[in-house]
Amino acid sequence: xxxxxxxxxxxxxxxxxxxxxxxxxxxxxxxxxxxxxxxxxxxxxxxxxxxxxxxxxxxxxxxxxxxxxxxxxxxxxxxxxxxxxxxxxxxxxxxxxxxxxxxxxxxxxxxxxxxxxxxxxxxxxxxxxxxxxxxxxxxxxxxxxxxxxxxxxxxxxxxxxxxxxxxxxxxxxxxxxxxxxxxxxxxxxxxxxxxxxxxxxxxxxxxxxxxxxxxxxxxxxxxxxxxxxxxxxxxxxxxx
Numbered sequence: 001x002x003x004x005x006x007x008x009x010x011x012x013x014x015x016x017x018x019x020x021x022x023x024x025x026x027x028x029x030x031x032x033x034x035x036x037x038x039x040x041x042x043x044x045x046x047x048x049x050x051x052x053x054x055x056x057x058x059x060x061x062x063x064x065x066x067x068x069x070x071x072x073x074x075x076x077x078x079x080x081x082x083x084x085x086x087x088x089x090x091x092x093x094x095x096x097x098x099x100x101x102x103x104x105x106x107x108x109x110x111x112x113x114x115x116x117x118x119x120x121x122x123x124x125x126x127x128x129x130x131x132x133x134x135x136x137x138x139x140x141x142x143x144x145x146x147x148x149x150x151x152x153x154x155x156x157x158x159x160x161x162x163x164x165x166x167x168x169x170x171x172x173x174x175x176x177x178x179x180x181x182x183x184x185x186x187x188x189x190x191x192x193x194x195x196x197x198x199x200x201x202x203x204x205x206x207x208x209x210x211x212x213x214x215x216x217x218x219x220x221x222x223x224x225x226x227x228x229x230x231x232x233x234x235x236x237x238x239x240x
Contacts, residue, residue: 005233006108008054008064010188012121013225014128014196015165016141017045018206019154019218025074028211030181030240033089033172036075038164039154043220046139046203047071048128050119067097068117070130070139072205075168087170089181092205094132109182109234110173113137126196126224138204143222146197153221161221162193172238183235188228196222 025035025042035042049071053064073088094115095101105111114133120126128141148158155161169188172181198219206217 004056005231006054006056007229007231009052010225010228010230011050011052011066012048012126013050013228014048014126014141014143015045015193015223015225016048016198016201016203017043017165017220017222019220020044020212021216024212024216028074028091029076029089030174032078032080033074033076034078036077036086036168038075041154041220042074043154043164044074044206044217045072045220046205047073048130048139048141065097065099067095067100068119068130069096069100069112070094070115070117070137071171071173072137072203073168073171075164076172085170086167087172088168090171090173092137093173094130094137105175105182108232109184109237110171111175111182123226136204138202140200140202141198141222142200143196143198143224145224146195149195149221150197155221158193158195161223162191165193165223166191170235179240181238181240183238185233185235187231187233189230190228191225192228193223193225196224198222 019041022035022042049069052066055064072092073090076089077086093112095112096117101112118129125144130139170185
C-alpha cells in the first residue's frame with residue numbers, strides 16, 4: 001500500500017549542478033533514459049532539501065514531519081508510445097529522518113539511505129555537510145546568496161536555468177531490487193529560485209573516478225529555493 005499525495009513546505013532547497021560530457025553520463029543511466037542536454041552538456045547534480053510540515057492531505061500541520069535530505073540526480077529525457085518526456089534519474093537518496101527512511105520505498109516512493117546532516121543557514125550564508133552511515137556518500141557545500149549565475153555557467157541567465165530545472169519535476173529513483181524505479185512528481189506552488197555563489201563544494205559521488213574520469217565533471221552553478229509550499233505525488237513504478 002502506498003500513501004496518497006503528501007504536502008508541506010520546502011524550507012530550503014539547494015540545486016548544485018555540474019556539467020558532464022553526455023557519453024560519461026549515459027553510462028550511469030538505465031534504459032530508456034538519455035541525458036537531457038543544455039548547450040551540449042549533460043547536467044547532473046545534487047538536490048539538498050529541507051522539508052517541513054510533511055504530511056498526507058487533510059492531516060493537521062502539527063503532525064507534519066521535518067527532515068534534511070540529499071538526492072544525487074541527472075537530468076534525463078526519453079520517449080515512449082505516449083510521446084517525449086523529461087525528468088531526473090536519481091541513483092541515490094539519503095535522509096536524516098528515521099520515519100522517512102522507513103516509509104521510503106514502502107509507503108511512499110523513493111528508498112532512502114541513512115545519513116547525518118550538519119547545516120548552518122542564516123538565510124544568506126549556508127554551510128552544509130552530509131555523510132551517509134554506510135560511508136559511501138559525503139557532501140560538503142559552503143555558499144551565499146548571490147544576484148547572478150557564475151560567468152562560467154552554461155546557462156546564459158537565471159530564467160534560462162530556472163526553466164531547465166522546473167521541467168525536471170518527475171524523479172525516477174533507483175531501487176535495491178534493480179528491476180524497477182520508484183517514481184514521484186513534485187508540484188510546487190510558486191516556483192522561485194535565486195543564484196547561490198558557491199565558495200566550496202564536494203560530492204564523493206561525482207569525485208568517484210570509476211564513474212566520472214578525471215576532468216569529466218565541472219561545477220556549473222547552484223540555485224536556492226526557500227519557503228515554497230509543495231506536494232509530492234506518487235506515480236506508477238517504471239520497470240527497467
